[in-house]
Amino acid sequence: MKKLLVSTGGGDCPGLNAVIRGIVKRASQEQDWEVWGCYEAFNGIMEDPIRVIRLDEKAVAGIHVQGGTILGTTNKGNPMQFPEKQADGTIKKVNRIPWLVERFKSNGFDAIINIGGDGSQAISQALFEAGMPVVGVPKTIDNDLSSTDFTFGFQTAVQTATDSFDRLVTTANSHHRVMIMEVMGRNAGWIALYTAIAGGAEICLIPEIPYDLNKVIEKIESRYNNGRGFVNIVIAEGAMAKNGTITSSKGEEGRTSIRLGGVCFTLSQQLKDAGLEADVRETVLGHTQRGGTPVAFDRVIASVFGVKAMELVLAGKFGRLVVLKNNDFSSVTIKEAISEYNYVDPKGTLVQSAKGLGISFGD
Ligand code: F6P
Numbered sequence: 253m254k255k256l257l258v259s260t261g262g263g264d265c266p267g268l269n270a271v272i273r274g275i276v277k278r279a280s281q282e283q284d285w286e287v288w289g290c291y292e293a294f295n296g297i298m299e300d301p302i303r304v305i306r307l308d309e310k311a312v313a314g315i316h317v318q319g320g321t322i323l324g325t326t327n328k329g330n331p332m333q334f335p336e337k338q339a340d341g342t343i344k345k346v347n348r349i350p351w352l353v354e355r356f357k358s359n360g361f362d363a364i365i366n367i368g369g370d371g372s373q374a375i376s377q378a379l380f381e382a383g384m385p386v387v388g389v390p391k392t393i394d395n396d397l398s399s400t401d402f403t404f405g406f407q408t409a410v411q412t413a414t415d416s417f418d419r420l421v422t423t424a425n426s427h428h429r430v431m432i433m434e435v436m437g438r439n440a441g442w443i444a445l446y447t448a449i450a451g452g453a454e455i456c457l458i459p460e461i462p463y464d465l466n467k468v469i470e471k472i473e474s475r476y477n478n479g480r481g482f483v484n485i486v487i488a489e490g491a492m493a494k495n496g497t498i499t500s501s502k503g504e505e506g507r508t509s510i511r512l513g514g515v516c517f518t519l520s521q522q523l524k525d526a527g528l529e530a531d532v533r534e535t536v537l538g539h540t541q542r543g544g545t546p547v548a549f550d551r552v553i554a555s556v557f558g559v560k561a562m563e564l565v566l567a568g569k570f571g572r573l574v575v576l577k578n579n580d581f582s583s584v585t586i587k588e589a590i591s592e593y594n595y596v597d598p599k600g601t602l603v604q605s606a607k608g609l610g611i612s613f614g615d
Contacts, residue, residue, distance in 0.1 A: 254285050254362040256565060258307065260321040261293035261372035265391050265405030266546035267554035270316035271367050272323070274558020276307045282566065288361070292324040293372070294331055297355050298348070304359075316551055319544045330371070330508050332378055343505075349375075353382045363570070365561045367391050369403070370590055371508060373573060377586045380571040387564045388573035388586045389557045393542055396440040398594040399584045400575035404554040409436065409541040410446040416537055417451035417486065424482040429531045430472055430523070432485045434516035436541050438509075441596045443541065444488035445603065448611055454483045455612045457519070459490035459498075460596045461603075463614025465522055471612040472523075476530050483530070489513055493522065513538070556581055 258275055260268050272289065279285045287307040290296040296303040305311070305323075315322055329335070331352050333345040356364065363385040366376045369392035380386045390397045393409035413435045424431040437443040441458025448456035454475050457463050468485075475483045489512040492498050499518045503511030516534040523532055546554065553576055560574040560581050572583040596603060603613065 255360050256285055256287045257290050257297070257304065257356065257361045257364045258287060258323070259290040259293055259296070259364065259366050260323050260325045260391070261366060261368035261375065262325065262327050262391070263369070263393075264320050264325050264542055265393050266319050266408040266542070266544060267404035267550040268321040268367060268391060269312075269318045270546060270551045270554035271389050271391070271404070271558040271561070272307065272321070273312040273316045274555040275365055275562045276309060276312045278559045278562035280309050285565070289323045292326045293329070293368075294352060294375075295326060295329060297359065298329075298331070298352065302355075302359055316555060317545050319546065327371070327509075328504065328507055330375065332375060333508060335505070349378045349382050353379060353384045356384055363387070363565050365389060365565065369394070370397060370593070373397075373586050373590050376573075377571070377590060380586060385565075385568075385570040386586070387561045387570060388589070389561050390573055390575065390589070393443065394437045394440055395442040396438060396594045397589060398592040399573065399589040400577060401579070402553060402576055404550045404557060405542070405546070406442065407549045408544070408547045409443050410450065411547050412541050412544065413443055413447040413486075413537055414450040416535070416540070417447055417453070417484065420535060421451065421484050424484055427531065428476075428479050428482050429533055430476065430483045430485065430528075432487055432516040432519055432532065432534045434487050434489055434513070434534070434536045436537070437488045437490060438512060439490045440594060441488040441491070442594075444486045444491070445596055445606065448486040449602070449606050449609065451484070451486070452609075453486045453611055455485040455614065456606060457485065457487040457491040457614055458596055459488055459492065461598050461613045461615050462492055462494040462496065464494050465526060465614070467612065468519075468614040469523065469526055469528060471614070472528065472530065479530070485519075487516055487519060489515055491515055
């Protein structure tokens with residue numbers, strides 16, 4: 253019997269459980285593969301004793317509708333830069349990939365499916381280069397992986413953000429206020445852009461188009477109509493003013509990336525400092541966008557990704573990532589998938605259409 257290990261790494265995302273279920277269901281149609289889940293990304297296999305769980309059809313029954321991941325996850329302790337305490341008490345970052353490959357092999361695993369975003373797929377590639385048979389599945393609400401039309405989790409995040417946006421519109425209208433709603437997305441403005449179009453925002457601010465505060469104020473004033481109107485703004489967490497800086501904090505020890513968040517307060521303060529008289533209120537949607545049950549579209553693509561990932565394992569096609577490209581499911585090399593970040597194209601159809609709808613990007 254061959255043993256497959258499945259791990260979910262980085263931030264969680266609606267649809268992770270549907271991928272796990274897809275892998276297990278497809279594997280159960282074969283005689284010679286059994287599936288195991290690794291707890292908290294690769295932590296489960298790095299610990300002694302290892303923390304893994306046998307995943308059979310019973311273990312995954314009905315989980316495709318559940319948010320989060322039954323395996324748990326973490327965005328700390330990247331094995332490529334593992335924080336190791338030295339004798340003198342200092343922390344040194346070490347590459348534990350060769351050791352990790354050894355751990356997989358000595359524990360009898362024959363292949364891995366790693367479900368994760370760009371950071372996790374960089375780990376997949378390092379494992380593959382070190383001799384581990386790896387298949388990747390693209391996960392993230394940010395939709396920032398360039399090789400796939402959509403990552404699973406993105407549609408759910410957009411739906412959650414749009415539902416919240418709709419609620420903010422009615423209260424903005426009642427009180428004649430300017431509402432700023434901050435969404436996630438890291439350095440890509442996809443969630444903000446889709447939400448702004450779906451919700452009918454007046455202003456959408458994204459990292460790819462640094463905003464001119466005067467242009468933002470001009471748009472607000474044209475709609476605010478001396479206190480008789482109202483304005484709804486969607487701002488991506490990675491957005492910034494022209495010549496400004498990104499709003500971020502260092503975050504917890506062991507993280508490899510900075511922590512974004514709070515830009516709606518930065519913008520609110522900028523508007524006040526510029527003398528805007530309107531009542532401004534800020535809403536940070538935060539992790540509501542990552543939680544809860546996946547919408548149907550995400551369940552579908554996550555389930556298909558799971559099946560296709562297992563089929564890559566069965567075919568011995570390792571070092572590859574399953575993708576949805578041009579409305580079809582296929583795969584690309586993980587190396588290719590992580591080589592380019594998926595930014596919103598300021599000249600692309602979506603931004604131009606949003607402008608056609610009267611949405612200002614502050615440019
Ligand atoms: O990558 C997904 C994401 O939700 C980003 O949109 C956000 O910046 C980040 O993760 C938040 O990470 P954490 O949950 O560690 O605060």
